[in-house]
Amino acid sequence: MNFYLLGYPVTHSVSPVMHNAAFMELGLPHRYYMLEVKPEMLAETIYEKIKTGSCGGANVTIPYKIEVIKHLDILMDSARKAGAVNTIEIKDDQLLGHNTDGVGGVRALREKYGKLSDAKIVLLGAGGAARALANELAPMVQELTVLNRSVEKARILSDSLRGNTSYGSLYESSVIKSADILINTTPVGIYPYIDESPIESSFLHPDLFVYDIVYNPLKTKLLKQAESAGARTLGGLWMLVYQGVESFKIWTGIEPRAETMYVAALNALQEILR
Numbered sequence: 001m002n003f004y005l006l007g008y009p010v011t012h013s014v015s016p017v018m019h020n021a022a023f024m025e026l027g028l029p030h031r032y033y034m035l036e037v038k039p040e041m042l043a044e045t046i047y048e049k050i051k052t053g054s055c056g057g058a059n060v061t062i063p064y065k066i067e068v069i070k071h072l073d074i075l076m077d078s079a080r081k082a083g084a085v086n087t088i089e090i091k092d093d094q095l096l097g098h099n100t101d102g103v104g105g106v107r108a109l110r111e112k113y114g115k116l117s118d119a120k121i122v123l124l125g126a127g128g129a130a131r132a133l134a135n136e137l138a139p140m141v142q143e144l145t146v147l148n149r150s151v152e153k154a155r156i157l158s159d160s161l162r163g164n165t166s167y168g169s170l171y172e173s174s175v176i177k178s179a180d181i182l183i184n185t186t187p188v189g190i191y192p193y194i195d196e197s198p199i200e201s202s203f204l205h206p207d208l209f210v211y212d213i214v215y216n217p218l219k220t221k222l223l224k225q226a227e228s229a230g231a232r233t234l235g236g237l238w239m240l241v242y243q244g245v246e247s248f249k250i251w252t253g254i255e256p257r258a259e260t261m262y263v264a265a266l267n268a269l270q271e272i273l274r
């Protein structure tokens with residue numbers, strides 16, 4: 001069966017190699033392709049390639065994560081909470097919209113950090129990625145603080161969450177000093193702005209675990225600052241891998257090996273970044 005990534009443009013994605021590596025390892029006769037879809041072709045492509053084609057499932061990326069919703073039959077809880085779809089499941093000829101960014105991103109963190117229930121977390125940013133992670137994290141951790149450039153957006157996100165949450169300005173980040181985990185969801189530090197960091201290194205400390213969801217570059221300025229401060233770190237490629245693991249499970253019912261997908265994604269990314 002065929003699997004697709006719908007986006008525009010999608011020339012630089014590592015998802016095909018990641019999923020194809022897992023299909024191959026498990027001996028599954030499937031193939032994952034990138035599908036660049038022009039906006040005026042979205043409805044037709046979804047119908048012909050996904051709903052009535054020999055398709056096993058799909059991912060959705062920029063700019064269609066919200067727009068795709070009107071072409072689906074059922075919106076699952078994860079997608080409704082996130083307000084966006086990144087995974088389409090086909091079941092009984094119906095298209096189901098899921099979002100695995102939050103669950104995958106939190107799973108990456110749990111695999112590398114450990115138990116999250118006692119953690120005090122500071123989340124930088126209040127956009128789509130922050131919302132996906134915060135929805136999952138807030139009910140399961142001790143404390144979640146959202147810091148954002150626009151404080152009003154931090155307040156709106158914080159108020160919408162279940163759990164012990166608060167909010168503040170990105171520029172008054174002293175709360176990081178007493179935090180266990182710092183997560184960056186802003187694009188600050190992404191290529192080509194590789195010398196930028198969302199916070200000053202004086203806020204970092206050895207008891208902190210720093211998770212940057214940016215994966216290009218693999219080691220952001222923030223992660224370098226964290227290493228210098230003696231903090232443990234986690235790069236965004238693991239979030240990408242685990243959202244893929246969760247999509248793969250939805251489509252096939254099988255848990256793929258995350259390590260296999262990580263190595264494939266890393267190799268592809270290094271090729272792209274070269």
Ligand code: ATR
Nearest residue numbers: 125126127128129130148149150153185186187188
């Ligand atoms: P995504 O879907 O990747 O989360 P988004 O919804 O556009 O993207 O959200 C981007 C987030 O990064 C926002 O929280 C944004 O802050 P504002 O709400 O104040 O705009 C934050 N962000 C983007 N560029 C930033 C910058 N240069 N400095 C600090 N924060 C930035």
